[in-house]
Amino acid sequence: MVGLTSYHDQETIGAVTAAVHEGLTCHFAGLTSRIVLVDCGSTDSTVARAREALGDGGDLLEVSAPRAGVDLLEVPYHGIPGKARALHTILTTARELDARGCVIFDAGVRTITPHWVDWLARPVIEHAFDFVSPYYHRQPFEGALTKGLVYPLVRALYGVRLRQPAAAEFACSGRLLDHFLEEDLWERDGAQVGIDLWLAASAASGDFRLGEAALGIRTHHARGGEALDLGTTIVQIAGSLFADLEGRAGRWQRTRGSVPVQLFGTSLATGSPQASSVDVERLIESYRLGYRELRDIWTWVLPPRTIVELRKIADGPHMLFRLDDELWARIVYDFVLGYRLRVLARDHLLQSLAPLYSGWLASFIVQVRDRSTEAVDQRVEDLAAAFEAQKPYLIARWRWPERLRTGQEKRKE
Numbered sequence: 001m002v003g004l005t006s007y008h009d010q011e012t013i014g015a016v017t018a019a020v021h022e023g024l025t026c027h028f029a030g031l032t033s034r035i036v037l038v039d040c041g042s043t044d045s046t047v048a049r050a051r052e053a054l055g056d057g058g059d060l061l062e063v064s065a066p067r068a069g070v071d072l073l074e075v076p077y078h079g080i081p082g083k084a085r086a087l088h089t090i091l092t093t094a095r096e097l098d099a100r101g102c103v104i105f106d107a108g109v110r111t112i113t114p115h116w117v118d119w120l121a122r123p124v125i126e127h128a129f130d131f132v133s134p135y136y137h138r139q140p141f142e143g144a145l146t147k148g149l150v151y152p153l154v155r156a157l158y159g160v161r162l163r164q165p166a167a168a169e170f171a172c173s174g175r176l177l178d179h180f181l182e183e184d185l186w187e188r189d190g191a192q193v194g195i196d197l198w199l200a201a202s203a204a205s206g207d208f209r210l211g212e213a214a215l216g217i218r219t220h221h222a223r224g225g226e227a228l229d230l231g232t233t234i235v236q237i238a239g240s241l242f243a244d245l246e247g248r249a250g251r252w253q254r255t256r257g258s259v260p261v262q263l264f265g266t267s268l269a270t271g272s273p274q275a276s277s278v279d280v281e282r283l284i285e286s287y288r289l290g291y292r293e294l295r296d297i298w299t300w301v302l303p304p305r306t307i308v309e310l311r312k313i314a315d316g317p318h319m320l321f322r323l324d325d326e327l328w329a330r331i332v333y334d335f336v337l338g339y340r341l342r343v344l345a346r347d348h349l350l351q352s353l354a355p356l357y358s359g360w361l362a363s364f365i366v367q368v369r370d371r372s373t374e375a376v377d378q379r380v381e382d383l384a385a386a387f388e389a390q391k392p393y394l395i396a397r398w399r400w401p402e403r404l405r406t407g408q409e410k411r412k413e
Contacts, residue, residue, distance in 0.1 A: 002034070007039065100125060140371075194239070215265060301343060326386050333393055
């Protein structure tokens with residue numbers, strides 16, 4: 001079964017639905033298949049265009065997800081209000097249909113091809129994989145928050161090298177979709193924003209076979225209200241990841257090292273992702289301004305030696321600007337602990353991480369902007385290895401949080 005989530009996607013859903021149908025027809029003709037559309041409240045012609053794209057050539061099962069009024073007040077980074085309920089509806093339908101595998105697509109993607117269906121579904125149908133995540137070809141600085149925080153943290157915690165674990169597209173086995181539906185995550189606070197990450201973390205922390213599919217370039221049409229500032233994006237993405245850690249602490253504290261996952265597919269994309277220019281000077285100034293204005297807040301989260309190192313970086317010259325991997329890993333882990341202990345209002349805490357992230361990104365760009373794609377990828381792997389090496393730091397502080405609390409009480413005095 002292929003499930004589509006949509007919201008104001010009239011520009012793209014026709015091509016997406018046609019590509020999915022062709023992929024099923026060409027690559028899985030011997031199997032019974034269904035396409036299920038769960039629309040999240042579109043007021044344009046999204047649903048009608050999905051029907052038109054199939055015509056008499058295929059069946060489209062339209063299912064409505066339960067909705068809550070608060071969804072339209074949320075501005076999720078993925079742009080789909082009520083997404084958790086939509087995914088729950090798709091997975092429930094797949095179970096009712098006794099599907100051997102379920103593939104999820106965001107109907108707003110412009111670059112989907114029939115091969116995407118094959119490369120995501122075949123590892124599940126023919127090779128007994130349980131979870132297949134996409135691996136998209138990206139411009140070196142695209143998806144920097146995933147490269148600099150999400151991927152290294154997921155890899156260090158759960159021991160699997162899923163390089164893009166927050167992707168909207170994935171495939172899962174019947175066994176895993178049962179597990180997903182039994183998980184206590186669908187009605188949690190923040191589920192409509194964090195569900196993509198939570199499902200990936202659920203698969204990574206369980207006894208499941210994980211793989212990746214090389215799908216080439218992914219571009220997405222802009223939904224209204226999608227442009228979020230950096231601070232809000234970090235609140236949503238990092239907050240979703242941090243919120244999920246406590247319930248899985250028993251698993252990630254026992255995990256050591258990491259292993260690669262098998263890569264399927266052969267990207268047929270032509271050309272390169274659209275290049276983006278990043279203003280390094282602006283990132284450095286954002287970091288320095290953050291140091292001046294937020295240093296006192298950071299002392300509630302970061303130990304004195306880290307504050308000293310951050311001051312040295314802020315006072316140094318632009319051409320030598322560098323935030324080391326080990327330091328960045330410890331900063332992220334300290335924010336994980338601060339989030340858990342609620343040393344500040346969580347949104348305010350995560351907002352204060354934005355200038356530190358800007359500093360890391362500036363340092364990263366300075367190091368890789370003249371390097372090959374392969375060298376950039378290796379630089380990300382080196383960063384992820386540093387997160388693994390610093391993991392005992394997180395475990396120790398997680399197990400003995402009273403040491404952190406004692407330091408906070410002294411600062412209050």
